[in-house]
Amino acid sequence: MRTQLWGLYAREVMxxxxxxxxxLITLVSPFMWxxxxxxxxxxxxxxxxRFGTANYFAFLLPGTLSTSMLSxxxxxxxxxxxxKRFGFMKRILITxxxxxxxxxxxxxxxxxxxxxxxxxxxxxxxxxxxxxxLSALEWAxxxxxxxxxxxxxxxxxxxxxxxxxxxxxxxVVANFITMPLMFASASLFPSSAFPGWMQAISSVNPIxxxxxxxxAFLLGTAVNWWELGYLAVFGLAMALVxxxxxxxxxxxx
Amino acid sequence: xxxxxxxxxxxxxxxxxxxxxxxxxKVNLSIEGGTVFGLMGPNGAxxxxxxxxxxxxxxxxxxxxxxxxxxxxxxSLKVRARIxxxxxxxxxxxxxxxxxxxxxxxxxxxxxxxxxxRAQYLLEYFGLADRKNDKVSKYSTGMRKKLEIALALLHQxxxxxxxxxxxxxxxxxxxxxWDIVTGIHKEFGVTVLLTTHYIEEADALCDRxxxxxxxRIVAEGTPSELKARVRSDIVQLETGQSVDAPMxxxxxxxxxxxxxxxxxxxxxxxxxxxxxxxxARVQTNEIRRVSVEKPSLETVFLQLTGHRIGEEEPMHDIxxxxxxxxxxxx
Numbered sequence: 001m002r003t004q005l006w007g008l009y010a011r012e013v014m015x016x017x018x019x020x021x022x023x024l025i026t027l028v029s030p031f032m033w034x035x036x037x038x039x040x041x042x043x044x045x046x047x048x049x050r051f052g053t054a055n056y057f058a059f060l061l062p063g064t065l066s067t068s069m070l071s072x073x074x075x076x077x078x079x080x081x082x083x084k085r086f087g088f089m090k091r092i093l094i095t096x097x098x099x100x101x102x103x104x105x106x107x108x109x110x111x112x113x114x115x116x117x118x119x120x121x122x123x124x125x126x127x128x129x130x131x132x133x134l135s136a137l138e139w140a141x142x143x144x145x146x147x148x149x150x151x152x153x154x155x156x157x158x159x160x161x162x163x164x165x166x167x168x169x170x171x172v173v174a175n176f177i178t179m180p181l182m183f184a185s186a187s188l189f190p191s192s193a194f195p196g197w198m199q200a201i202s203s204v205n206p207i208x209x210x211x212x213x214x215x216a217f218l219l220g221t222a223v224n225w226w227e228l229g230y231l232a233v234f235g236l237a238m239a240l241v242x243x244x245x246x247x248x249x250x251x252x253x
Numbered sequence: 254x255x256x257x258x259x260x261x262x263x264x265x266x267x268x269x270x271x272x273x274x275x276x277x278x279k280v281n282l283s284i285e286g287g288t289v290f291g292l293m294g295p296n297g298a299x300x301x302x303x304x305x306x307x308x309x310x311x312x313x314x315x316x317x318x319x320x321x322x323x324x325x326x327x328x329s330l331k332v333r334a335r336i337x338x339x340x341x342x343x344x345x346x347x348x349x350x351x352x353x354x355x356x357x358x359x360x361x362x363x364x365x366x367x368x369x370x371r372a373q374y375l376l377e378y379f380g381l382a383d384r385k386n387d388k389v390s391k392y393s394t395g396m397r398k399k400l401e402i403a404l405a406l407l408h409q410x411x412x413x414x415x416x417x418x419x420x421x422x423x424x425x426x427x428x429x430x431w432d433i434v435t436g437i438h439k440e441f442g443v444t445v446l447l448t449t450h451y452i453e454e455a456d457a458l459c460d461r462x463x464x465x466x467x468x469r470i471v472a473e474g475t476p477s478e479l480k481a482r483v484r485s486d487i488v489q490l491e492t493g494q495s496v497d498a499p500m501x502x503x504x505x506x507x508x509x510x511x512x513x514x515x516x517x518x519x520x521x522x523x524x525x526x527x528x529x530x531x532x533a534r535v536q537t538n539e540i541r542r543v544s545v546e547k548p549s550l551e552t553v554f555l556q557l558t559g560h561r562i563g564e565e566e567p568m569h570d571i572x573x574x575x576x577x578x579x580x581x582x583x
Contacts, residue, residue, distance in 0.1 A: 002364075003360045003361075003363055003364035004360060004361055004363065006360060007356075007357050007359075007360025007361055008357075008360075008361070010357075010360075011346065011349075011357055014348075014349070014353075015346075015348060018348035018349070019348065086344060087340055087342060087344040088344055088346070090310055090338075090340070090344070091338070091340070091344050091361075092361060093309070093310060093333075094308045094309070094310065094333060094336065094338040095333055095334075095358070095361040095362050095363075096330045096333045096334045096361075096362065096363050097361050252310055253310075
């Protein structure tokens, strides 16, 4: 299983860099999000005083990095659908490669792909005046949190789309999952201002945990390392679900 | 005789639930190791389904099958380590070079020791060595096909499955592929199971042929054995209204008469004797068209199944419909 996992994982990552357009979009879109969404909101945030910082970009960056891991899930399952449609899934399964190995390579590949955004976003935020007083351990913790989040979402998406061969499925699933999870989290706004029912969702939403952990590192407030533990449980649980679902329901063509 | 490379016993495959399409109906086959075996039949006859079942992509509904000495159901990993597969549509990683495609295949096969030498040898064998670092998307159709066969041979499999290997290829590329199939069979000693609905292809390439129609094997043998089964000629007529079946049947030497409106398919012992008799009994202007076919795999197929291999099958439509339903359910 080791060689198959490595081969398929490397394929996922290599494919990203083989397509200049994909690289460009990966680099530009987070920057655009920071530039437009961040700028539109920065004066309101400063005036409200609820954000814990005068620079909204410093508040937004950990949140945006967290929500962008949702799109990683969609790309992972789209890559899986593409392999089914073009027959590559058959090519893989006629070799001694298990369905679970395919699943792991896709979710690890998608999560790695998500992390490519981190350095880009950090540079973009620096341009908007954000400074990074983080220790090496804190950097590692932040990246680990984002990786676990991406890995969990990629696994969840792959599990949901395992029985499908339709191009449209990942988009539909993404719309269904992204909207509530993005807004019912502390990624864009502080959840203390939410109505009660949204606070309830936000308090268990893994995006909130990742956003708050990153924010604590960045703004120098008290760090709750248990949040990283929560994300580890989330990532692992989703991986287990995906592992068993693909073994049973992965459709080949 | 070599020991059999593929043995299929009472194999049935039904898609979906108990009312689903029966794609394979109690198929029995024994394919000798080191031979080229052809599965010939129209679209939707069950050829691709049989390959899917033998390669472990689809489950078996009932019966059993073994490939390279291992049970496809119980020892799927061992089977898959010993088979190669060439798809009807070429499936490669287009953004990768030929060399990278070979590398990926080696990893998928479980990490082949010394794969680089084997890959280099195959690239040279297929005349691709000087283009090995080019992206596959820049390759011609023939080159892509060759690379796909190289991928299938990389781990030295004992059996290679080729599903409609020449479908959609131009005549020159098809000839080239025929040479390749014959060549790799000699050079690498692999057993080749190929499916085709081109009769001349089966005739040119295969040591033995099974004719499959509507999920059933209707005949099996060497091309010459199969042709010998049909000693009669086929005469096709287009006539006017005055010609009818009893009249045609009464001509000496006529074995069977089938009609489709004013078109007749008549099986006769010898067309040389039948035609003068026909013209003696029917006014010349009542006969609009005559054609005679001597025994060929085409006439074998026509006699065994009642239709020509190129005709669209109702089964084909049902499967298309079924595929649409599955897709709609998502």
